[in-house]
Amino acid sequence: MATSARTQPPWKEPQPSAPAKLKVWNSLTRTKNEFVPVDPAGKEVKWYSCGPTVYDDAHLGHARNYVTIDILRRILAGYFNYNLKFVQNVTDVDDKIILRGRQQHLLSQFKEKNSSVTKEVIDTTIKAFDTYVKKNLPLLSPDLLPENFNKESAEKYAGVIAGKSLEGTGPAGDKEAKVKMHLRTAGTAAAALLSPSNSSEADVEEFYAGAEDVLLPYLDSLHGSSIDADDHTIFTKLTQKFEGRFNDDMKSLNVLEPDVVTRVTEYGPQIVEFVEKIVEHKYGYATTDGSVYFDIDSFEKVPGNHYARLEPWNRNDKGLQADGEGALTKQTSEKRSDADFALWKSSKPGEPAWKSPWGPGRPGWHIECSAMASDVLGEQMDIHSGGIDLCFPHHDNELAQSEAYWSQKEGGHQWVNYFLHMGHLSISGSKMSKSLKNFTTIREALARSDWTARSLRIIFLLGGWHDGVEITDDLRKAGSSFESYVTNFFYKVRDLEIHPNTNSSGAEDEKVRKQFESAKEKLHNALADSFDTPTAMRAISALITDYNSADKTALSDKVSFEIARWVTSIVRIFGLDGSVAPSDATIGWSGIDIPEEAKESVYAVARERDEIRQHAIAGDLSPELLTSILSKDKAAKQQDAASIPYAEVLSTFQENVKDLAQKKAPAKDFLALCDRLRDLDLWDLGIYLEDRENAPSMVRPIDAELRAARDQKDAIARQKREAKEKREKEEAEKKAKLAEQAKIDPKEMFRTEEFTAWDDDGLPTKDAKGDDVAKGRTKKMKKEWEKQKKLHEEYLKSGA
Template structure:
């Protein structure tokens, strides 16, 4: 079965056909590095990390580019506030980005280009558009003439008139058309600037990504993506300027990650529901955050709350309990050939891999992929015991880890931790019984049973054994 991708450009799922057989050329828009990234950004970064991991799991070589926007109005504002240079701000927050991304187990991109590293290429790109009649200079600024690109609006699926009606546009009488956007901005007092044919200035935001994608991946790439908020104007403008210059499709597949809401409200500092990734990582393990973020399909908005993170934490613990039980079985089980029933169970395990690939091939459906892993965990907990063949337990453990890896979860060992956790829960249960809190005691017993642990209350105390 081939991988299918929902293409924002065509609004339908399409079979993925790479430009180069066995390779994926993918560009995802990265952060503007003027602050710590928040959990909404984190969702987008995690999704594209997972897509990259899954392509690699399916045997593709992935050339994954994620840029840093290191010259921008927000960067200049932050530098002025802190009394430092824009370069200082960029260096600081690029380092902080890596710290938080590493903390979330986001693999490093093949390359993280910075806009300021590509200034000569950006200037050439803009000049080519001017020379071809798609752009015009006014007082040191250069604008793209949106009326010259007939397909403007094709990613947003709106006409230029509809886009104009719905957009918040600064009135600038120097522009030929309200929707024209800046390719190059003339220097203002105190701003960093580079020499260009139009005088000292700096690039507009949209031209940076087009230039870096073109230079690092080629004039046509396989996949371009980012958050849903980038469809318009950023990606719409990237298409216009790239295809006007190169006269060929810019990207064959456009992918966009839906919004993350906090307690069913849009995240904003004014509502005091704004969380950075770093704040969440101080309280929750990276795998908990990843499991939560990937429990919904990337094209559907998800709601963020600490209660939902706690649920993800409990779900991850159930998975790791199965891993812990398997690690224990591997230590004590007999190293023998599989019997008839075990051969059948071993064959059934392979079907979980087939189901996982089937759902993940369908537009990277991580929600259903996680469901398959839970079904596998239930199968393992029910059927693999200390009396099972060691080889069967090893196969089950390897499969759980294999299916978790594209999601960036289930890669740790529980050796040394699982027995301590069981003893701790038994102590909590004993305390609850003494305090006549029988509801809590029963809940702990049920939790232990879900972990594959049976309790026996004896005159000598509580004993436990694995199911």
């Protein structure tokens, strides 16, 4: 249902006996409000989310935003059963895209013209280096040579390099991160200039790769204005490439596709119409250069209209205002107020342009979302979302211009009921940002196996959605621990499908059911409390702990399966199991099953191994018993290609058992064979048999945790082996040295230049100067002589 102007929906407290109603943290009110959709039936939810600006690859900071929004979207639809219309835009034209597209186009032309590193290329790059350093690193000498860059930058920016602030007091922040980025860029260019090479095409590419970031802005300053404004392909070539890569990244993170995607370049006429109506309502004005600005003063003169509702404390922040206007926007004296922002920008030479009543131009940054969201969702929506950095000026400007567009009377218009803003992902106190170049791309992180779609999503679920997240070792461990805990729970319950428990007691079922109901209530209350996923995750972990503590011999499989299906449905709602629907009746998530083609042979060999191992330990193995065990399972004569390796393990194990039986081998040989099956044969096929006390072995796939445990075990064994080999080697060397020493006649052992006279036994009496050897020293040498005499006599007796 539509709300009245400047009022929120009628928040109602739930009755004590009723389940908690959903409340969400609303940036618009800066408090938690009960969620009441505009839809009179209370089921349809209209949601607009700010999408990517597609000029580079998405990084983990973007993953934080889009995965977290995806989690909230899934909870609203999958848990609270709302029907969502989810709209997300693609910003495919703005100042950053224009700059990046134009710069890449000019660099491409420059490289085509200069396929080798000529003197002209070097001269141009030196000028680009000088320009970059003067603009971005003012502490360095204006005439700094590339060969002196490392030395001078290390001196002038020593504090920043060491992690301090520019002023030397307080912690480093975004400003220092930007300086470090400029130092890296200039340093890479200096290195390229100091070692140019034309020996191969790869060397030329390496030079351009090093010099690229100083050449891009320099070439743009020289030739940017020459770009044909009507040739939009210069820019769409860039945006189409990165939009495709963004979509691939989102799929790899299991982020649901939007129901509707809008692109700025496809909304030119609608944006012009939107701006015209704002001007018609007296909330916008045109300037002589063909731009149109939003008139904040006129807007706020109307009772009920307020500007900067999301972050009123930032409304006069000139830095944020400038960021909102874009790097290509130039101030004009015709603006009625410094805070007025562009609805439509006249296109300067080198910028793409669309027709408008005010002349060739392009949309302001903020107007695009207002026009697109209004076109698809109408005059009012339930939810608007995005990163926390979009609050001001982007979303505040969106709000003002949209309310100005839809307003027909005094009292204003409620365009958005709930603003949801996701917290940042931080690195060492600085947010992850394309402009700071301090990011790891999503595809890099996944390719290096730093993260999986599940492990990264778990990290975000363990943090509040609107809170900042800094990934630490402790957070990684917490995420890994949760994933392993749930995985091991699924292993145990799924094993009941193979080895059902036929014993149960009503008392144990009743106790566990009460714990189950308590967990469901805790999770519901957490999700209803503004999507409190950290508390919800703890509720799941606590339930698994209760389950693990229960007496499994007295717990019915029915209760185990009920709990497992509920946990499965929740983790699927959270998006932790690929595209599997939460309503799917199966148990567990991907990664807990061995291959389908392995099951027949592997479960058979596991059963045989369990029986043989049990009887070997009991000491009652017999040929008749072994024959009986092996007769239960035979590998099929016809096998699919994928099944053959597993069938071979079964047949090989059976043949080895028969061979040992024929030899009447001792029990220890059968146990060794069982260990080999577990530790080598099946392990090499990615399958592990987990031996359990008083229970059949559990068949499970090998995961990262098992591999890490095996690697650690192998490392310890290797260390012990190496230590033993070292000891043995040292002992052998010592023994060899002693044997060699034993050959020396004690009468000859002291006949060296250190002495000049000896007695009949070869003991020294005079030193090199002819002086008598001191009594103390003679006494010491006598002991050594006697020891050597005994050693030598043993040597002579041995006849060696």
